[in-house]
Amino acid sequence: MPVTLQNWTDQSGRFLQPRSSDLVQIDRAVARYRQAPGYATLRDLAAAILAWRAAKGAWHTSIRAREMAELINLVKAEARVHFPQAGPRIFSWLHCEPRLSMLVEDTRNFLTRPDQVVVIHGHDSGPKTFRLEAEDDDGVFREHNLMSPLRAPRFCNYTLSVDNAGPGFLMESVAMHTETTPTSSREDVLRTFHPISRRLFTTGQLSGCTFLMRRNQGTLECAHIQPGESWANGYELQDYLEKLNLPGTTIYGRKQYRDARVGIIGCLKDGLWNVYAQRYHPPGKSYLGVDHILVNG
Numbered sequence: 126m127p128v129t130l131q132n133w134t135d136q137s138g139r140f141l142q143p144r145s146s147d148l149v150q151i152d153r154a155v156a157r158y159r160q161a162p163g164y165a166t167l168r169d170l171a172a173a174i175l176a177w178r179a180a181k182g183a184w185h186t187s188i189r190a191r192e193m194a195e196l197i198n199l200v201k202a203e204a205r206v207h208f209p210q211a212g213p214r215i216f217s218w219l220h221c222e223p224r225l226s227m228l229v230e231d232t233r234n235f236l237t238r239p240d241q242v243v244v245i246h247g248h249d250s251g252p253k254t255f256r257l258e259a260e261d262d263d264g265v266f267r268e269h270n271l272m273s274p275l276r277a278p279r280f281c282n283y284t285l286s287v288d289n290a291g292p293g294f295l296m297e298s299v300a301m302h303t304e305t306t307p308t309s310s311r312e313d314v315l316r317t318f319h320p321i322s323r324r325l326f327t328t329g330q331l332s333g334c335t336f337l338m339r340r341n342q343g344t345l346e347c348a349h350i351q352p353g354e355s356w357a358n359g360y361e362l363q364d365y366l367e368k369l370n371l372p373g374t375t376i377y378g379r380k381q382y383r384d385a386r387v388g389i390i391g392c393l394k395d396g397l398w399n400v401y402a403q404r405y406h407p408p409g410k411s412y413l414g415v416d417h418i419l420v421n422g
Contacts, residue, residue, distance in 0.1 A: 127195060128192050128195035128196055128199070129199070130155055130158065130159050130199060131159070133152070133155050133192075133196060134152055134155070145177075145180075147173075147176055147177040147180045147181070148177060148189075150173045150176065150177070151170070151173045151174060151177055151196075153173075154166070154169050154170040154172075154173040154174075155170060155196075157169065157170075158170045158203075162203070162207070163207055164207045164208060167200065167203055167204060167207045167208055167215075168208065168215075168219065170200060171200050171204075171215050171216055171219050172219055174193070174196065174197060174200065174216070175216060175219055175220060177193075197216070200215060200216075201213040201215060201216075210290070211290065211291075212290070214258070214290055214291070217258060217259040217291065218258075218290070218291055218292060220259055221257045221258060221259055221283065221291050221292055222292045224241075224257060224283065225257045225291075225292045225293075225294060228243075228257065228285075228294075228390070229294050229325060229392075232325070232390055232392040232399070232401060233399065233401060233415075233417075236388075236390065236401050236403045236415050237415050238412075239412045240281065240412070241281050241282065241283060241412070242282045242283070242388075242403065242405045242410045242411070242412050243257075243282075243283045243284070243285050243388050243390075243403060244260070244282065244283070244284045244285070244330060244386075244388065244405075244410065245284075245285045245286070245327050245328070245329060245330050245388040245389070245390075246284065246285070246286035246287070246288070246329060246330075247298065247299075247300065247301050247327075247328050247329020247330070247349070248286075248287045248298045248300070248329075249298060249300050250298055250299060250300040250319045251297070251298055252295055252296070252297055252298070252322065252323055253287050253295070253296060253297075253298040254287065254293040254294065254295050254296075255285050255286065255287055255289075255293060255294060255296045255298075255327060256285070256286060256287070256288075256289035256290065256291040256292060256293035257283055257284075257285055257289065257291050257292060257293070258283065258284050258285075258286070258289040258290060258291035259281060259282075259283055259291075260281075260282040260283060260284050260410075282410050285327065285388070294325065295323060296323055296325040296326055296327055297319075297321045297322055297323040297325065297326035297327075298326070298327065298328065299319050299321075299326060299327070299328035299347045299348070299349050300319065300328075300349065301328065301329050301334065301349045301350075301351050302317045302348065302349065302350050302351065303350075303351045303352075303353035303354075304317075304353070305317070305350050305353070305355070305362070305365075305366075306353075306355040307355060307356075307365060310369075311369045311370070311371060314337075314348070314350070314366065314369060314371065315371070317348040317350060318337070318339065318341070318346040318347065318348045319346060319347055319348065320341070320344050320345070320346050321344065321345045321346065321347060321391070324392065324393040324394075325390065325391065325392050325393070326347065326390070326391045327388075327389060327390050327391070328347070328349045328389050329349065330386050330387060330388055331349075331378075331382065331386065331387035331388075331389065331402075332386050332387075332407070333351070333352050333358060333359035333362075333379060334349055334350060334351045334352065334359060334362075334378070335349075335350050335359065335362055335363045335366055335376060335377070335378035335379070336348070336349055336350075336376075336377045336378065336389055336402075336418075337349075337350070337366065337371065337374050337375070337376050337377075338374065338375045338377075338391075338400060338418075338419050339371070339372070339373045339374040339375065340373060345391070345393075345398050347391070350362065350366070358379070359378055359379030360378075360379045360380065362378070362379075363376065363378035363379055363380055366378070375418065375419050377389075377402060377416070377418045381402075381416060381418075382402065382404050382416070384407075385404040385405060385406060385407070385413050386404070386405055386406075386407045386410075387402045387403065387404050387405075388402070388403045388405075389401070389402050389403075389418075390403075391419070397420070397421045398419060398420075398421060399417065399419065399420055399421075400417075400418050400419035401415050401416070401417060401418070402415065402416040402418050403415050404416065
């Protein structure tokens with residue numbers, strides 16, 4: 126018999142095994158949602174399922190895996206009505222909320238975790254609401270271990286984008302520029318710098334680009350310059366920018382991150398700027414490390 130909100134306890138208990146404390150929390154959340162269906166009680170139910178999932182590890186091995194999968198699909202269907210901003214990605218949304226809080230409040234700790242990589246999609250310069258989303262289309266309910274689909278996931282990848290469907294935070298966006306050529310002057314390059322007005326900023330991923338940072342009358346300014354058609358590769362672009370002797374400028378480019386892809390996030394905390402570059406391997410988006418590229422800029 127298919128699982129419904131009305132028969133959940135009977136169906137999920139048909140093997141008569143003792144119910145764990147996490148499963149009991151799901152039972153209670155199902156009952157509350159049945160009594161008062163709506164936004165708040167649906168979030169509570171989804172959160173209870175996430176807590177069970179986190180405690181269970183490889184949830185597919187559970188004796189209640191089929192019933193839980195059906196309950197998960199029921200919650201996704203209900204979310205289309207009561208949580209439309211997330212819809213069927215409600216689990217991804219709720220999973221990402223504490224991750225986004227960590228990214229905002231403890232940026233270094235978030236980026237230095239080897240089990241998660243953030244792929245950043247750039248946008249025009251200026252304050253934008255960037256949203257964090259689990260890259261997995263099924264939220265956190267798909268296993269990532271290539272050796273066995275029944276094991277717990279080894280890592281989780283995220284995307285940070287203005288166009289995502291996920292929890293968001295207002296950050297400064299630094300646009301990418303392609304107009305720098307071998308005939309560009311120092312003044313031409315300085316005109317690409319963008320002043321940072323928010324306490325967090327980001328830019329599109331680096332994959333041959335050079336990122337520049339400097340203080341201008343107490344304000345941090347940044348520029349993201351792509352090689353474009355004028356340069357054979359990112360190394361040539363970085364060489365040229367370094368020869369311009371840009372005053373008080375920190376330059377981070379291909380010479381530092383080599384063949385990796387890079388996501389950059391800067392944060393202002395206690396009056397100090399810290400800018401981090403998370404490196405990852407492009408094919409599998411596997412974590413390579415973090416460079417602390419600016420301190421107290």
